[in-house]
Amino acid sequence: MSEPGPLVGVVLVGHGRTASELLAAARGIMGADALAGAIEVDAGVGQTPKLNAQLCEVLERADTGAGVLMLVDLWGASPCTCAQTNAGDHRLVTLSGLNLAMLLKLAALDRRAQGPQALADLCADSGRRSVQVKIHLPPGDPSQETGT
Secondary structure, three states: OOOOOOOOEEEEEEEOOHHHHHHHHHHHHHOOOOOOOOEEEEEOOOOOHHHHHHHHHHHHHHOOOOOEEEEEOOOOOHHHHHHHHOOOOOOEEEEEOOOHHHHHHHHHOOOOOOOHHHHHHHHHHHHHHHOOOOOOOOOOOHHHHHOO
């Protein structure tokens, strides 16, 4: 029997404690072993030398040969830009809008069977489907009559 291939690395990057708290929530739902090897980076504000060094080290650890899927909370914000700047020689796919639905989907996927782009596409779809707007209008609300 052949040895399994390398696992796509997962790096979560967010402001404040976004990354670590969402990872903890996903593991609370899916089990402690969910998203094995995922690395979270709770970034402060701004692109600093310390954050640059941390992201270089994290990407090196995460990449076992199958590439890295990096999930960030806000596209274009300092943590996202800093992570992309430090991608170096790594095959890196970045997915923004980090949310719990994305992580739950990722925990259910085989990270050896699919590359980082396919994983990102599936997680993005799950994340989009989890965002909904539901309006409840109480009986007699005037906007029910005008449709506004």
